[in-house]
Amino acid sequence: MTSYTCLPLALRQAKLLATRSFSERLLHRHLSASQTLKDKHECQVLVVGGGAGGCAMAAKLSSRLGKNKVIVVEPADKHYYQPMFTLIGGGMKRLEHSYKSMAEVLPKKAKWLQEAAIEFDPESNTVKTSGRNTIKYDMLLIATGLQLNYNKIPGLEEALAIPNGKVCSIYSPKYVDRVFDCLRNIQDGDAIFTFPSSPVKCPGAPQKIVYISEHYFRKLGKRNNINIKYNTALPVLFGVKHYADALWPIVKKRNITVNTRRNLIEVKPGQDIAVFENLDNPSERFEEKYSMLHAVPPMSAPDALTRCKQLINEAGFVDVDQSTLQHKKYQNVFAIGDSSGSPNSKTAASAAAQSPVVFRNMIAALEGKPLKDVYDGYASCPLVTGYNSVILAEFDYSLTPLETFPVAQNKERYSMFIMKKDFMPLLYWKLMLTGHWNGPALMRNLLSVFKFGK
Numbered sequence: 203m204t205s206y207t208c209l210p211l212a213l214r215q216a217k218l219l220a221t222r223s224f225s226e227r228l229l230h231r232h233l234s235a236s237q238t239l240k241d242k243h244e245c246q247v248l249v250v251g252g253g254a255g256g257c258a259m260a261a262k263l264s265s266r267l268g269k270n271k272v273i274v275v276e277p278a279d280k281h282y283y284q285p286m287f288t289l290i291g292g293g294m295k296r297l298e299h300s301y302k303s304m305a306e307v308l309p310k311k312a313k314w315l316q317e318a319a320i321e322f323d324p325e326s327n328t329v330k331t332s333g334r335n336t337i338k339y340d341m342l343l344i345a346t347g348l349q350l351n352y353n354k355i356p357g358l359e360e361a362l363a364i365p366n367g368k369v370c371s372i373y374s375p376k377y378v379d380r381v382f383d384c385l386r387n388i389q390d391g392d393a394i395f396t397f398p399s400s401p402v403k404c405p406g407a408p409q410k411i412v413y414i415s416e417h418y419f420r421k422l423g424k425r426n427n428i429n430i431k432y433n434t435a436l437p438v439l440f441g442v443k444h445y446a447d448a449l450w451p452i453v454k455k456r457n458i459t460v461n462t463r464r465n466l467i468e469v470k471p472g473q474d475i476a477v478f479e480n481l482d483n484p485s486e487r488f489e490e491k492y493s494m495l496h497a498v499p500p501m502s503a504p505d506a507l508t509r510c511k512q513l514i515n516e517a518g519f520v521d522v523d524q525s526t527l528q529h530k531k532y533q534n535v536f537a538i539g540d541s542s543g544s545p546n547s548k549t550a551a552s553a554a555a556q557s558p559v560v561f562r563n564m565i566a567a568l569e570g571k572p573l574k575d576v577y578d579g580y581a582s583c584p585l586v587t588g589y590n591s592v593i594l595a596e597f598d599y600s601l602t603p604l605e606t607f608p609v610a611q612n613k614e615r616y617s618m619f620i621m622k623k624d625f626m627p628l629l630y631w632k633l634m635l636t637g638h639w640n641g642p643a644l645m646r647n648l649l650s651v652f653k654f655g656k
Contacts, residue, residue: 242336243335244338245270246271246272246339246340247263247272247339247340247341247568249272249273249312249343249345250319250329250342250345251347251539252276252281252314253347253539254550254553255345255538255539255556256276256343256345258553259343259345260274260308260309260312262637263561263564265637270313271311272309272311273312273313273337273339274312274313275315277317278304279304280301280304280375281302281303281635282300282375283630284404284550285549285550285627288411289586290378291378291381292382292411292415292418292589293418299627300375301375302631304316307631315337317331318332319346320506321509322507324510324512324531324532324535327339340534341534341535341567341568342534342536343537343538344513344535344542345537345539346540347539347540347541348402348502348504348541349501349503349504349505350374351400351500351501352497354500355466357470358466358469358499361469362380366387367380367471368384368387368388368492368493369384369469369492369497370494370495372496373403373498381496384494385418385494388419388428388493389424389427390493391493392428392429392492393415393419393494393496394433394476394490394496395412395433396408397433397498400435401519401548402501403501403548404550405549405583406440406583407498408432409432409434409440410587412432413456413586415496416456416458417587430459431458432461433464434460434461434462435463435464437462442595442597444597445597448612452614463480464478464479465481469495473491474492474493475490475491475492502518503519507520512532513529513532513535515543519542520535520543522542522544524546526559526573526575527556527563528563533567536564537560539553539556546579546580546599547581549581549582549583551582555577555578555580555643557637557640557641559577563575578599578604579598579600581597581598582596582642586619586622587614590619591619593612593614594611595611595612
């Protein structure tokens, strides 16, 4: 009975399919093929990450290799110039000054997939993305940057969500505008600034905002009512002694309390209390009342990367040779910027100095030639000490100063402040992201003739 009932329907469907026009059937086959192609991509070079290092390298590589030989995987629609965030926190710049659309900064010769990498498989030379795409590569460049782990500190995200609240952070575009609001709102009490027990991007930034805030309080005549504390998980004020020796007198002159080896582990926003642990004696805890809290989150490589144990070292970063920036196991994998396991300070200047080394070594690897270029660990940190002064720290792997200008850079200078505030953003947008800025090594060599007697 059922078969007789269904037979006319089946015949009608067959007749309908048979009378479908040729163009309709062709379109159906084309759509099916397009769906298959959507799920699989192949490229000569895959760049994962569209930050400073990723953009710069995509520009260099696509210019050399040609159109559509490079694929960039990056989910964000905006590219932020993150070194500007400290200035935004001090009210010297606005958030809209700090970004451009990702489509504007990525090179036109590269193909952009606006998706996130969710799985790395270096054994099969593939990366899977959030859009269900699988990308097969000849060469992989990991430029993912760091992940901000605000959620690792209980109560911190809750505190940052309170409208017009007392807790802020320069490290995220989501929260950076809260910083200047906090500076304006606080009238008295303790202003506490933190540095976490983890690697961070731009390690000087957590104390830059301390100096900017202190200067702001003085400008508004409320400094005497506010006690400033800088609680850092580090054992030192700054990792390079040459500059730390210059910063300590500033800290003492401006009456800023520095507590080393003190790590933020909890925020109690209902009570305006920050809980710290003594890293030298973790059972010892401190509860500190705040009128303002600037929190720097712990950071790590992105979860998708740290899940791939073959690619990372014990610290959770890409396990590269610190000289060539090539992976120690997979010769067709390189890293640049903050996700790299090379023991340099994680700054945009580091990525700029790494870019020519990574570019030439990747091209050599593609051509089967030996890798000859070497990265010396160069990093730069313009230590903003107020609204008109900067100490420009530059150094290498050995933490030895590697300075560009023929003046003593361990002194506060207005000229360096103008360079940081006005010149460096232009250099970043116009030269670095387009692949034309390789760091100041050439300039340093040219200016070296003026350094006698420095």
